[in-house]
Amino acid sequence: MKAAHILDAAEDLLTRYGYRRVTVDEVARGAGVGKGTVYLYWPSKRELFAAVLTRDAARLLSDQLTAMLTDPAEVLPHRSMRWTYLAIMDRPLAKALYTGDSALLGDLTTASRSGALFAAGKRETTDRYLSVLHGHGLLSDEPGALLSYRLSAAVAGSFHLDGTPDTAEFGLTAKADALATTVRRAFEPAEDPAPAAVRDAAADMADVYRQWLAELTRSLPREQS
Amino acid sequence: MKAAHILDAAEDLLTRYGYRRVTVDEVARGAGVGKGTVYLYWPSKRELFAAVLTRDAARLLSDQLTAMLTDPAEVLPHRSMRWTYLAIMDRPLAKALYTGDSALLGDLTTASRSGALFAAGKRETTDRYLSVLHGHGLLSDEPGALLSYRLSAAVAGSFHLDGTPDTAEFGLTAKADALATTVRRAFEPAEDPAPAAVRDAAADMADVYRQWLAELTRSLPREQS
DNA sequence: AACTGACCAATTTGGTACTCGGGTCAGTAT
């Protein structure tokens, strides 16, 4: 319970003022605990706020899992990337993380133990994702490190171009659709996928997501009611 | 003559030490002229170095024009983007500009009169590029602002991902090939293009490029004597 | 055993003196 309250306070202050301007004492008072208590759960300010980002990512992942269980077609790359893009842009912290907004996160993006773990988990999950898709004939290429890179590169631009002037004229969904079009053509076979393949792939990915979700949750401090 | 020498000195110092660490006086002495002379050609330090970047861009564009005249297939999006990617990564200044290396360029990227002109010219050229391609049946979509955005987004990621750790394992050409694959599938028709269409499109684009090249050259100070 | 907040060291901040470098222009050279 207490750890979650501390994370709540930290998340609120982080989104409002940014990493640099928030003190650990403020977080503690915001959560109604003493400063020392914070250090019973996390070894440093940096790790505390990294945990905030991790929890945010876990929630996003959980939402995506739900979406995929509701509609298995969400497992397809163009749908998955579209959904992820919109979800990230809708969350202040995730957006700051992906667009590299250092005004909000300071140097939090670079190097924290849990940050590195998160990056590794994400990479591994992406690899598994591509393997699953390929296993059900939903990919137009062989999986591998290069394909992972190619997908990352194709998607990354959408986030990086976020701030630039004349891209603001388009709505968020228009940009999401653009990303979906690019991803579908560049990574999926031309012909429509077989419904059974989609269903099975979604089921496989649900397991992968659950696994990563468990891993992320485990990295957050254990609740001690 | 003199303006070119000043640009030479400025370019050399810029690539070696970065915008912040180079003084106008150094540039002047490097070019063998007085500091005041520099201000006969450019109104400010910022515009001087913006001109360095503009000249670099003009050279790159000129090279690309040559490449396209040698092999008209270079007009195709996947070839054009691949070539551009490699050319930019090969030039320290262009690379710094596109990967957002503020250590080298400082705040030079943001807002300088000629910088804005360059961005506008680039946008317009991209639009014309897409129109030309479409006119010869080499595009799978209708041109327009959204398609321009989609292409930018698809390409931008390759530059933005440059610094990140585990992308270094791949060679530059492997990354360029990855970009080419994505672009070809996402923007070009599935069937191979007709040689005549390619030849004609290349001829059209040669004109567009020459026009932009002339514009860029005109923005550089007029040579006297 | 869980938690706290006074305490310490280290970093950050605020203020000040001073250097340095962008930009100007009276003057020199041609």
Add this chain to the structure above:
DNA sequence: ATACTGACCCGAGTACCAAATTGGTCAGTT
């Protein structure tokens, strides 16, 4: 007259120090 120069000006940035703040600890309280 024209092309060019470099000494000069002044504001932005740097260096520096004292004061304030804050990340992190731990003896002590609940």
